[in-house]
Amino acid sequence: MYHSRLILFSTCLAMLFLLVRCAAEGNGSTGSSQGGSAAGGTSSVGGTTSAGGVSSGTGGTTSTGGTKASGGATSAGGTTSAGGSKAYGGTTSPGGTVSAGGTTSTGGTISTGGATVVADCLGQALAKPGDSTSVSKKYLNLGDMRLIDNRWGADALNCGGASYKVYVNDDKTIGYDFNRPTCGGKKADPDFPEVEFGVAPFGTGSSLLTSPACSSTTLLPIQIKNLTSASVNIDNFASTYQNPTYFDTNFEFWISKNNPATSADGGVYAEIITFLGWNGSRMDSKNGGWSCDKSGNVTAGSAGFNLCHQSDTWSSGWRFFNFNLNNGPQNTFSGNVDIKAILTWVMNNYSGFTTDMWLTRIEIGTEVDDNTQGTAKFNNLTFEVNGTSKAITLAN
Numbered sequence: 001m002y003h004s005r006l007i008l009f010s011t012c013l014a015m016l017f018l019l020v021r022c023a024a025e026g027n028g029s030t031g032s033s034q035g036g037s038a039a040g041g042t043s044s045v046g047g048t049t050s051a052g053g054v055s056s057g058t059g060g061t062t063s064t065g066g067t068k069a070s071g072g073a074t075s076a077g078g079t080t081s082a083g084g085s086k087a088y089g090g091t092t093s094p095g096g097t098v099s100a101g102g103t104t105s106t107g108g109t110i111s112t113g114g115a116t117v118v119a120d121c122l123g124q125a126l127a128k129p130g131d132s133t134s135v136s137k138k139y140l141n142l143g144d145m146r147l148i149d150n151r152w153g154a155d156a157l158n159c160g161g162a163s164y165k166v167y168v169n170d171d172k173t174i175g176y177d178f179n180r181p182t183c184g185g186k187k188a189d190p191d192f193p194e195v196e197f198g199v200a201p202f203g204t205g206s207s208l209l210t211s212p213a214c215s216s217t218t219l220l221p222i223q224i225k226n227l228t229s230a231s232v233n234i235d236n237f238a239s240t241y242q243n244p245t246y247f248d249t250n251f252e253f254w255i256s257k258n259n260p261a262t263s264a265d266g267g268v269y270a271e272i273i274t275f276l277g278w279n280g281s282r283m284d285s286k287n288g289g290w291s292c293d294k295s296g297n298v299t300a301g302s303a304g305f306n307l308c309h310q311s312d313t314w315s316s317g318w319r320f321f322n323f324n325l326n327n328g329p330q331n332t333f334s335g336n337v338d339i340k341a342i343l344t345w346v347m348n349n350y351s352g353f354t355t356d357m358w359l360t361r362i363e364i365g366t367e368v369d370d371n372t373q374g375t376a377k378f379n380n381l382t383f384e385v386n387g388t389s390k391a392i393t394l395a396n
Contacts, residue, residue, distance in 0.1 A: 137152075137155075153183070201256035242374060249277040255358065271318055307323055
């Protein structure tokens with residue numbers, strides 16, 4: 001028994017020695033974490049170190065070789081997620097853009113020192129007062145809409161003398177200047193500086209696109225069967241003309257068979273346009289245009305409109321419906337227009353439409369043809385779809 005107790009005592013002493021040694025080595029390890037170097041990088045107290053990087057913090061631990069987000073870049077003062085870009089004091093989400101002091105998402109919000117900048121589907125930031133462009137097909141991002149320098153007719157005719165500019169004024173109104181010389185358009189190739197809400201009906205692979213193939217808003221396109229309401233509130237669409245030879249101011253909307261934001265061929269089906277003001281245009285019978293050959297009236301919001309012309313083989317083959325403002329032409333217009341009411345009237349009076357078709361976009365602008373010069377301005381525009389409204393949004 002004495003021999004057994006001696007062996008047990010010796011074993012306990014050995015175990016005690018091992019515990020003391022382990023504790024000492026553990027303290028040494030803690031020292032490395034709280035002020036030493038982790039393999040591949042340098043750390044301060046409790047910081048997390050990326051391989052070869054530097055980190056600081058309090059209360060954490062340092063892992064050998066550091067921590068690196070898959071596919072991400074190194075952040076200083078923040079973190080990155082898979083596929084994210086570089087962040088300074090903020091966080092980026094997958095595929096996001098640069099953030100300074102905030103959070104970004106793909107095609108979403110960029111925070112810069114507290115100021116919010118909303119990027120569109122192409123990464124273009126919000127326009128601000130004083131911004132402008134005079135480049136054909138370029139645009140200003142107005143939040144859920146685009147202000148486009150659309151001179152498709154002059155471009156098609158190689159008319160280099162055409163001069164256009166779209167802009168945001170210092171008072172946050174928006175507008176455009178137009179000056180089209182004699183290009184030989186023969187009233188068939190007008191230009192159309194405009195505001196676009198949605199996406200063109202032609203499809204992502206179409207040569208007819210004059211604006212991005214992605215929608216300016218999540219509200220459009222929408223299938224007609226899911227559409228309960230659609231309208232636009234126009235706050236003082238005012239035009240002045242130094243040379244009013246040939247123009248019309250209008251709003252229009254488009255119907256396609258397929259979703260043009262996801263299809264190479266949108267299957268454009270119908271263009272439904274309403275003239276507010278006009279002079280010398282194709283609808284102006286007193287100045288060389290055709291006479292109205294159709295009839296029918298629809299009250300749509302705060303104004304009434306009469307059907308003037310209709311064709312089932314318009315342009316590249318789509319259907320065309322032209323309405324005129326009942327008490328037009330007017331060079332200044334304010335009011336709420338019920339787009340859904342006009343669409344319903346057309347579908348009730350003309351066969352061929354189905355509720356599986358798509359409302360793709362609404363446009364408001366000025367068609368300009370040869371020898372015409374002027375200026376247009378909007379105080380504001382608000383588009384509404386299924387009870388959700390979107391007004392012009394600008395950066396600070």
